[in-house]
Amino acid sequence: MADPMPISLPPHHPQCLGCGPDNPAGLHLDVHRHGDTVVTDITFDPRHRGAPGLAHGGAISAACDDLFGFVLYLVEEVAVTRTLTVNYLAPVPLGQPHRITARLQHRHGRRLHLEATGTGPDGLTRFTAEALFLTVDHNHFAPHGADTEVQAMFTHHQPHDREHHN
Numbered sequence: 684m685a686d687p688m689p690i691s692l693p694p695h696h697p698q699c700l701g702c703g704p705d706n707p708a709g710l711h712l713d714v715h716r717h718g719d720t721v722v723t724d725i726t727f728d729p730r731h732r733g734a735p736g737l738a739h740g741g742a743i744s745a746a747c748d749d750l751f752g753f754v755l756y757l758v759e760e761v762a763v764t765r766t767l768t769v770n771y772l773a774p775v776p777l778g779q780p781h782r783i784t785a786r787l788q789h790r791h792g793r794r795l796h797l798e799a800t801g802t803g804p805d806g807l808t809r810f811t812a813e814a815l816f817l818t819v820d821h822n823h824f825a826p827h828g829a830d831t832e833v834q835a836m837f838t839h840h841q842p843h844d845r846e847h848h849n
């Protein structure tokens with residue numbers, strides 16, 4: 684069967700560390716939906732350096748966490764990370780594009796179990812990640828003044844408006 688048409692997904696908000704286009708310290712993830720998965724291609728650069736020439740584990744972890752945040756668009760629920768585990772299988776060189784793919788593995792009540800895989804241009808999977816997200820209501824963000832922003836994110840998200848062909 685042919686791959687489903689990729690659909691561009693909007694950033695969580697302009698200043699998001701993972702995907703916000705206006706965050707100068709951000710990873711600037713550009714994320715697409717492919718069927719029941721979300722996908723981003725990231726090339727870690729010297730700002731993300733851990734050991735010389737290699738990506739920092741924290742940068743890889745941040746990319747996975749934020750990509751999991753895009754699965755929420757598919758689930759159509761607001762949820763936050765409760766646990767995140769990254770398996771660093773092989774060093775990730777700077778300057779090489781890596782494709783991270785994430786999906787919902789299964790759901791149990793408020794618990795969303797998510798999984799991701801990061802693969803290099805040589806086809807080698809260099810990291811995998813698993814996360815538990817717990818659904819929350821908008822009041823979770825209210826004490827921090829962000830509830831309306833999150834509500835807008837949730838309400839105005841219309842991925843089918845942003846369909847485009849790669």
Ligand SMILES: CCCCCCCCCCCCCCCC(=O)SCCNC(=O)CCNC(=O)[C@H](O)C(C)(C)COP(=O)(O)OP(=O)(O)OC[C@H]1O[C@@H](n2cnc3c(N)ncnc32)[C@H](O)[C@@H]1OP(=O)(O)O
Binds near residue numbers: 695765792
């Ligand atoms: C259309 C979409 C729009 C999207 C819009 C999204 C928002 C916008 C995103 C912006 C960008 C995203 C980026 C990436 C996502 C972050 O980075 S999110 C930021 C990092 N995470 C946080 O700050 C979360 C901080 N933690 C918390 O606030 C609270 O711990 C939580 C997560 C709200 C949960 O608290 P709680 O509601 O009191 O939950 P609690 O009773 O402890 O546990 C609930 C249930 O889960 C179970 N549970 C808890 N821990 C575990 C565990 N480790 N294993 C198994 N079960 C567990 C409990 O046993 C309990 O079970 P039941 O008793 O209900 O059967």
